[in-house]
Amino acid sequence: MSSDKSNQLLIREAIRKIALGRSMERINLAPGGMSGIGTARMIHGYVAKIHDNPSDEEFSDYGGTIDVGEYPDETASAEPVIHKGVLLSAATNSEGGFLIVPALFSDVTIFMDAATRYAYVVNFSHVDILRLNARTETVIGVTEMEELDPENDSSPDYDELETTGNETSTRYTPTAVTTTVRNDKDKEATTVIDAESITHTVDKSEVRQTADKVVQKVNSTTVAVADNKVTLGD
Numbered sequence: 001m002s003s004d005k006s007n008q009l010l011i012r013e014a015i016r017k018i019a020l021g022r023s024m025e026r027i028n029l030a031p032g033g034m035s036g037i038g039t040a041r042m043i044h045g046y047v048a049k050i051h052d053n054p055s056d057e058e059f060s061d062y063g064g065t066i067d068v069g070e071y072p073d074e075t076a077s078a079e080p081v082i083h084k085g086v087l088l089s090a091a092t093n094s095e096g097g098f099l100i101v102p103a104l105f106s107d108v109t110i111f112m113d114a115a116t117r118y119a120y121v122v123n124f125s126h127v128d129i130l131r132l133n134a135r136t137e138t139v140i141g142v143t144e145m146e147e148l149d150p151e152n153d154s155s156p157d158y159d160e161l162e163t164t165g166n167e168t169s170t171r172y173t174p175t176a177v178t179t180t181v182r183n184d185k186d187k188e189a190t191t192v193i194d195a196e197s198i199t200h201t202v203d204k205s206e207v208r209q210t211a212d213k214v215v216q217k218v219n220s221t222t223v224a225v226a227d228n229k230v231t232l233g234d
Helices: 003-020 023-029
Strands: 042-051 065-070 082-087 098-103 106-115 117-122 127-133 139-145 163-172 176-184 188-194 196-204 203-207 213-218 221-226 229-232
Touching: 042 098, 065 106, 065 117, 065 139, 082 106, 098 117
Parallel strands: 082 117
Antiparallel strands: 042 065, 042 106, 065 082, 098 127, 106 117, 139 163, 163 176, 176 188, 188 196, 196 203, 203 213, 213 221, 221 229
16 A cells, blocks of 8 residues: 555545544444444533533534533543534424523533534433423323232223322413322312413312402302402302
8 A cells, every 4th residue: 555545535434523522432432333333322421511602612513402521431532522512402492482502511411413513402401491381282190000010910000000199280281281280189279360360279268369459258258358348258
């Protein structure tokens, strides 16, 4: 092999190592024949910077993203490796929709396409911002289930376990928020909030508040409070 060609190969390999970063070490360690090696990888690291300051000189290029530093390990090079512009929720726009912003210096796992160099956050240990903005409905709740018996082969799977009756939920729509709490004794309490009223209901007791009146009912007894006026009964 000529000296010029050898030098070209050395230069090409050096550029390849720089372009792939620590991916090269993972590729070299990976068993032969593994599909996808070199095209995608999982990286464990920490949040080195959050690009959320419009006055930062890097904001025009990296706004809405984070920088992730790789944790050094036994295969790591001496120089720190920082991946810039890692995308949150596969988007650079942090307005609306679903958004998670990890806390500075928190642990993160990112997925990177070695060909395009695009990287996305897929796991995180601590969060500064969690935003969930749906178009029609969002429901958040907890439903208690019977315990799984791992020692019993005939025990139902998780998706077949019976509910205990204890559950809570909050349902958000564009016009109202409804919070419901139920227990295993068939008791229930609800709160419904819309732009013009708030209603609390617990069994046979109800309190309804509007801009000009508060009405409280217990069975057949009603008390209404308005400006300079208190009314007993309907």
